[in-house]
Amino acid sequence: MKIDPKTFIKDYLLDICIQCGTCTGSCPVKFRSPLNMRRLVRQTYITGDPASLFKRPELWACTTCSTCSLRCPAGVKNVELIMGIRNFLANQGEVPSTIRDALENTFLQGNPWGRFRDRRADWAKDLGIKIFGEATAETLLYVGCAPSYDPRIQSVSTALAKIFQKANLDFGILGKKESCCGNEIRRMGEQALFKKLAKDNTNLFKKSGIKRIITISPHCFNAFKNEYPDFGIPVQHYTQVIADLIETGKLKLSKALNLPATYQDPCFLGKQNQVFDEPRKILTSVPGLEFLEMERSRQRSLCCEGGGGRMWAEGGTEGIRNGEIRIREAVALGAKVMATACPFCLLTFEDAVKISGLTTEIMVKDISELVAEALEINFNDQISNSK
Numbered sequence: 073m074k075i076d077p078k079t080f081i082k083d084y085l086l087d088i089c090i091q092c093g094t095c096t097g098s099c100p101v102k103f104r105s106p107l108n109m110r111r112l113v114r115q116t117y118i119t120g121d122p123a124s125l126f127k128r129p130e131l132w133a134c135t136t137c138s139t140c141s142l143r144c145p146a147g148v149k150n151v152e153l154i155m156g157i158r159n160f161l162a163n164q165g166e167v168p169s170t171i172r173d174a175l176e177n178t179f180l181q182g183n184p185w186g187r188f189r190d191r192r193a194d195w196a197k198d199l200g201i202k203i204f205g206e207a208t209a210e211t212l213l214y215v216g217c218a219p220s221y222d223p224r225i226q227s228v229s230t231a232l233a234k235i236f237q238k239a240n241l242d243f244g245i246l247g248k249k250e251s252c253c254g255n256e257i258r259r260m261g262e263q264a265l266f267k268k269l270a271k272d273n274t275n276l277f278k279k280s281g282i283k284r285i286i287t288i289s290p291h292c293f294n295a296f297k298n299e300y301p302d303f304g305i306p307v308q309h310y311t312q313v314i315a316d317l318i319e320t321g322k323l324k325l326s327k328a329l330n331l332p333a334t335y336q337d338p339c340f341l342g343k344q345n346q347v348f349d350e351p352r353k354i355l356t357s358v359p360g361l362e363f364l365e366m367e368r369s370r371q372r373s374l375c376c377e378g379g380g381g382r383m384w385a386e387g388g389t390e391g392i393r394n395g396e397i398r399i400r401e402a403v404a405l406g407a408k409v410m411a412t413a414c415p416f417c418l419l420t421f422e423d424a425v426k427i428s429g430l431t432t433e434i435m436v437k438d439i440s441e442l443v444a445e446a447l448e449i450n451f452n453d454q455i456s457n458s459k
């Protein structure tokens with residue numbers, strides 16, 4: 073099947089490109105977007121061979137951080153073009169095997185790793201959390217896939233649930249009925265599966281009488297807030313909720329952590345959804361925590377490379393990875409903690425700390441873990457035991 077370049081040029085506004093090069097210069101993975109992509113679209117049209125496009129590893133290197141789209145002075149839809157090409161290839165079955173597995177796993181088990189659906193809420197077994205269907209609550213804590221299954225991120229889920237219990241928040245989880253939000257699925261090119269997840273999840277939320285949603289991951293937050301059609305349920309990222317609970321005196325952080333810490337703005341929370349202040353308000357409320365701002369922060373923050381399906385793609389980038397660059401920047405700043413508020417950032421940075429041999433210099437923590445520690449809440453991976 074041939075790609076019609078005219079459709080792509082029209083749909084993603086490529087004809088208004090003024091070739092200023094800002095997108096190329098600002099791409100954190102040095103992906104020559106979108107000029108390179110436009111060339112590839114034309115090449116594919118000539119050869120009639122979508123596989124020639126699929127074999128270009130840079131297509132799968134894009135993290136969909138959106139920096140190129142946000143900085144383009146002309147309004148070209150760069151990242152949407154990349155997702156459009158991935159969608160075209162997914163429809164042809166022309167995706168790398170690791171991506172195909174993640175998509176199939178999500179279809180079958182509701183998560184990209186293919187872990188059993190029935191074990192999705194195992195982390196919450198002994199925590200006394202309400203489960204929708206067995207009990208009612210106003211607010212859903214939408215846990216998400218990595219916080220449900222990944223042993224490192226389960227610590228974040230536990231910390232957050234205990235924080236909300238301490239603040240007497242009336243919340244519940246969906247337990248085994250929860251499915252992937254689809255944010256990464258859409259970015260890996262599977263638009264049809266994303267639409268199915270969006271429809272099924274929306275129906276489940278409405279049927280369960282959910283009036284408000286809090287997400288752990290910025291990726292789920294982005295999907296519900298911006299990409300689910302006819303949604304109508306207010307959604308917040310957990311940092312917005314904790315910042316409010318601290319400001320209104322419902323959470324009183326008491327234990328001093330006495331650590332210098334910096335913060336990584338997750339792309340799907342910061343530059344894509346403008347939640348910059350709340351994470352910083354929380355960190356500066358932690359007693360004894362010295363907050364250090366990295367030079368590249370907020371809109372200028374450097375993507376960790378964990379999003380947009382990168383967790384399941386192999387190759388596509390060369391040389392030192394952004395996670396390691398970022399960890400080295402944090403160490404040079406004098407930080408002993410790299411704080412973030414995203415499961416993908418957390419996993420990417422923990423790998424980067426190990427790869428760079430800096431395990432005695434810095435630790436990686438989710439903001440919820442620092443708050444739990446400051447509230448003297450016991451959870452799986454307390455900061456005092458983690459070095």
Ligand code: SF4
Pocket residue numbers: 088089090091092093094095096105106143144145146147148150
């Ligand atoms: S930033 Fe926008 S206008 Fe500039 S080269 Fe990239 S797509 Fe074209």
Ligand code: SF4
Pocket residue numbers: 095098099100101102103105133134135136137138139140141150151
């Ligand atoms: S979305 Fe981010 S990683 Fe992808 S091409 Fe744009 S700037 Fe590069």
